[in-house]
Amino acid sequence: MGAKTQTCLIVEDSKFDQERIRRIMDKSFKNVFVAVAATIEEAREHMARYQTSIILLDNNLPDGTGANFALELSENPEFSKIPIVMVSDWPTPFMFDKAQSAGVIHVVNKSDFGARYIHAALNHNARPKRVS
Structure with a gap:
């Protein structure tokens, strides 16, 4: 087995959803290390290290x-190119608009989430620049 070549950060406070997403990652992405943060602050700490x-x-x-955190990341040159997939229980039009402004690759309902969205994001070269 080869070394882990990429890192996926799951930012999710529900233990059930953390495990569900981790299982999808482990099944479909053998060379991706999975880290989990339950809060935005934990995500910031992970990304700093x-x-x-x-x-x-x-x-x-x-x-x-998450939509505000995605906007924050889009404004930081160090993090603006990291692909983001928002996985939410109830995506609203307001959240979609904010996510689009932040360059989020996909906004997906948790019940529809699967490996195809991760593949698309990992194969996406860079998030589009935010338009002011």
């Missing part, structure tokens, strides 16, 4: 919204 290849991001988190 480790290179991150892709972020799977819930919108409703204990310390803020």
